[in-house]
Amino acid sequence: MSQAQSNHKGAVTELDWKAIENFLRSQNIVENNSSLQVEQFSVGYSNLTYFIRMGEWKAVLRRPPFGPIPPKAHDMKREFEILQRLNECFPLAPKPYLYCEDPNIMDRHFYIMEKKDGIVIDKVMPEEFKTIPESGHLISKAVVNTLTKLHEVDYKKAGLAPLGYPEGFLSRQVHGWIKRYNNAKTDEIPGVAELEKWIVDHIPDSPEPTIVHCDYKLNNMMFANDNPGQVIGLFDWELSTIGDPLTDVGAMLAYWEQEGDPYTGLISVSKETDFGFSNRREMLEIYSKRSGRDVSNIDFYLAFAFYKVAGILQQIYYRWKIGEAKDERFRELGEGVVNLIELSLRSRNNEIL
Secondary structure, eight states: OOHHHHHOOGGGGGSOHHHHHHHHHHTTOOOSOOOOEEEEOOOOSSOEEEEEEETTEEEEEEEOOSSOOOTTOSOHHHHHHHHHHHHHHOTTSOOEEEEEOOTTTOSSOEEEEEOOOSBOOOSSOOHHHHTSTTHHHHHHHHHHHHHHHHHHSOTTTTTOGGGOOOTTHHHHHHHHHHHHHHHTOOSOOTTHHHHHHHHHHTOOOOOSOEEEOSSOOGGGEEEETTEEEEEEEEOOOTTOEEEOHHHHHHHHHHHSOOTTOOOOSOOOGGGOSSSOOOOHHHHHHHHHHHHOOOOTTHHHHHHHHHHHHHHHHHHHHHHHHTTSOOOGGGGGHHHHHHHHHHHHHHHHTTOOO
């Protein structure tokens, strides 16, 4: 039994860390004889991420979740290949080291990437930032500025053009998520059919395509230890593609909770009122000013973003309800889905921004 297995509980113990340690040594990227140490990062609703260490050498391992997963979901190979190209022109994306799909080492394919040292902000303000004046405003501005920097990347020059098909991207997104939501439907929620029709009928013309992250939110970012205005890492590139940049803006705003929002199952520190976080309207204004993009159709993008997040949570809630996923945190997601649909309905009427 490896030291990682003996010192940790939960999902860490379900992996053969000795086999992983031997694999790392066989690839000659570790130059010491220290045993492998493992720590699982806070568990989200998707891929599993582990901090691994051998002496002074540090890295991060990412793999799909345990249990049944939808076909083509959680594609670690695609994410690894994206990072190989993207890290060179957008170093906030971690540098990838190794990819492996050997079932003798792990039941699922996985990859290993660089470990960035900083602070990930999620549900509460980190102690390091609580005493910094206007820390919430600095974080808010950094979140938006990082997105604009990503959208400024010349994806063709970076060799990322094969990453996606921008023509018809938004229509595919809309119809794809409507299908996913309905395939995972468990309860009848008032207004859903009306909302879906409105979204389909109001798909706007997209601006020039860019790299889009497709899961752009605060807890997928890392900040400098001593500076809440400096982003040093952006993670979770599994869904990224080439498409409509305003879908990222809509997602950023949907995940950016603010005072008065109902329970959604997301829970972000941006909802706290003590640190001067910008609200959604202010975030949008920062993006519009810095990017120069027309955001006059943002009601559509925000309504669709809330609907898409509802679809993501509905898929997880469906798996819990049929007994396929056992995590009891998922029990409350049904309520979150209902409230996200309500936020989407309000967004189309310009009642959110």
